[in-house]
Amino acid sequence: MTDYIRRIVSGGKARFKDENLNVELDLIYLTDRVIIMGYPAEGFESFYRNNREDAKRFLEHRHGKNFWVFNFCPIRENSYSASFFDGRVSRYPFPDHHAPPLAIMPLAAREMADWLDGSPERVIVLHCKAGKGRSGTLACTYLLSSINNEKPTPPKLERSHTPSEWAKIRANDVMEAIEHEEDVDQLAPIAESPAQKSFTETLKTVLDLHTARRMKPPGENAKQKQGVSIPSQRRWLHYWALLLAHEAPTHLWAAPAALPAPRAKRPRVRLTQITVRMREAGGVKMHLVRAATAVIDRTSLGKAGSVQAKASGNGNVWVSLARYDDDFVQLLERWERHTRDEGGHMGHLKKDAGTLDGQTLRDVFDEKVGKWDKSKMVRSFARLGATSNSSVTKTVTETEGKISTYTLHPLSESGWVNIREALQETEDVPATDDIDIPASEANSMYDVTQSVKQGGVVLDAGREVRVKVYMGQMFICWLWFIPAFHMPQPPPNGSTPQQPPTKFTLKRKEVDFPLGVGTALIDVEMEMEWLRTTDSEAVQPPARQTSEESAEGEKGEPAGIAATVEAIAGGNLADAIEAKQGAED
Template structure:
């Protein structure tokens, strides 16, 4: 086999020549049998992505009919019929730049294993849109589940399974990158707020995303503790070699996707939390967690372009009602502020279906990465039909179900440090009445700003001001399923600041004890896309508490919008507002980065 084809720079492709075949492709061999490539496009899109006919020619020329394609794009993002590759296509869609439902990782790893075990000539071809984040996450998920050859420097035979898993987790979370498009997030440069975070984190404090030690009576098995090796392998094969003096950019760079690989490495090492995806009958109800509060710390916006400062100030001031001065001046104790967080998760029915297939297809020996023989069918259903239609991805795949905001006299605090002014927002669960009040202020600010209106309110990941959501008991906290994914998306008004995904149980104390709490700290580099104003985030703390089996009711996700929204009173997307502001500043690079983050 000739050298793999490597992506050179954004928008450029490598030329592959082999006899009479001469094509340009954005494609890389992660191993001899795992290929990652960009979306096989047609028309104008083929000018900057892989041309579909080139991808077909290359794969058939090199591998004949011994390749199977795994497509991670929702239909409304990018689509093509499976007949393009003679029916050899499996689809596992989830939104761009996001973590997937966790059960997708074992389902994909198992299907890849079944396909590749069928013949040594077979290869698996993975693609999303750019062929980086989603494809890289799934390629690493498969590689973690196999015994691929390792560099001896990554093998530590003297350590226990849990010690190796914990070490790998620490290394992984330490290496989470920021967004290199913004100088404040340059991974090669320490920023002022990094020093501030270091000073306030004691040496005894655990890493922000390191879970509490999990007690388990399960016997230790041969671990799959090659997490960093797999991530490094993918990066070295997929990413452009850096110029002298620069750091190689990570292949899987989105912190939440890396966090999902960390969870997966624990599952493979049989160090998952007690009763997580348990097969033992009778099935126990999912444990519940109260999300009590999120504390967000931000620097003053002095480092942001002047027109972004004006837009942000207009969005967070309440001067139109005369109730408070700017939060960047003297903070009034009576203001609620307009920093808020939308909580969301994947469609419940979809996740329930995926988790049923995960349990049904799991190897009888409990190997999470191996499919049980003959498990392709469950009753009258076939696993190959799971995403054959657009049932799960014709609209929003991620749906909001609750919100947090600043409530009370002490919810917004300001302090002056030698590193500058720091604003702390104490964000608590919002009742409907509290949310309606904040929403009215945001709407009034938007009327003054005249920010762009969306052309389509059905983006698969975008929350809405008008989603039908409810909080069961804001005084107790938002009730979460401890074993389910949660996304927290941060805003000032309608200006997007970043988001993060987590599965609560991996960060809680075990064994469970109702009332015991955990505070998870994430710094800015552990957030996804802290763009524009989000670059001023220092860190945040998520406080969660174990609930009893009878604790509250989990709020259902939104399935429709209000009559106002259906009548055309849609919200301007936060990223759209950010793109407009950054573009006005003349920084096209930042605007394009924000636009890319908005795409789904």
């Protein structure tokens, strides 16, 4: 049974077998100094993930005290004491399957570089739960920032390979020496520097290196699975590459380090509408949707009741907007400015940047406190839905067949209640339970307005936004983006004429987890416009704030069990696991 679970959890990842220690670990050397591994677990979980004791024995046997662990798991997901690795652990937690707060990327990369600069014998060990998406994202973050100083290449030392890998490498070296007069490295066509090749080529090379090392070689006529496979995480790496190349929006994180940026003065955009285009789902797919909904109803796991009859009628497609806790991101951005290299290199740590307000960066993520990651880290703050009969249109094209287009606009609280009532057929959950805005958002509503007459949801242009799309209670997909990276630059001032809206479109392959009914998705389009500095926006905190309990959950948003049931019905257990885990965060 544990072997079966291990195969499911592995997801095609490469493993490391140390015959001297008689251990096999979910671990690889990305380079000779960068190690990625799965979560070091104990108890039953250690049978199909890494055994924590084995991981420690392995690292100490090969590297002594010259390793430092970087843990990206929130406490609410998985946790262990840093004392297990003698205190050599730094935490940068964010939820599984999600993009991180952007400021985590430079903070982690700078600490990694600072540790490695201390000695050529040092290595870093990165892990999340599966040791793939989050670990890969932060490993690539570090590699991108280190390219100017040290070209990242596949590992060359014997200690970084399994015995079978090392034997193949030696055999290949012999063959190349016989067949070629010149020593040409075919394994790592890494860009010499961003100045010689564009940042996009550099990013692609780093991602390809991670894929080649982390994932098992594909079988005959098969394509190798991507290492960092979640589109939003890859989009974040694109943002990071722009920041390193000094091609990002110049206003991003531009405030002085001494004080947090005044939110009212930071550039803002108005999200006016979201358009979702979907092909008509086939009979079998809709049957699965109805079956999943029926199971939810029978087991009382549904939070919005049976809605498929309505969903197949006028659509009931709606969107939830969310972001990380405001205070949390503001603190991270202060640390980013405080630790940034004076020379402007985003990946370098400023000298003497040890404390801020009497605390160290490690204090921010103290596992004994767990202030930011004991509960839900991503908070919903606004919703969009169909506000008129013209919001849903149906067309037929020769290339794409029957298409339904859903044009969604911001919902006021009363508008959301109407949507909730349309989705609900039971009396188990009062229709008003979830319309409160979570406490962290209600306490700082400087950049949100839910008034339809004001024309949109106002967002901080430099902050992350998660767009989560539903059809009734069925999860379709989600995506993360930062508005400023997709808007014309620079932001307007008070004298700038009003600019036309910007449309930012992502196709199905560019969004996260379009499973089940989401396979019918064509694309999602966000329409945004800059707010000029003189634009008047009555953005006020709501009169009512939620309790601490409701702030930790979103009672009106289905948790993903429907997607799980549907994926299982479709015979794809791996997708089912990811759909459930992803939709619950």
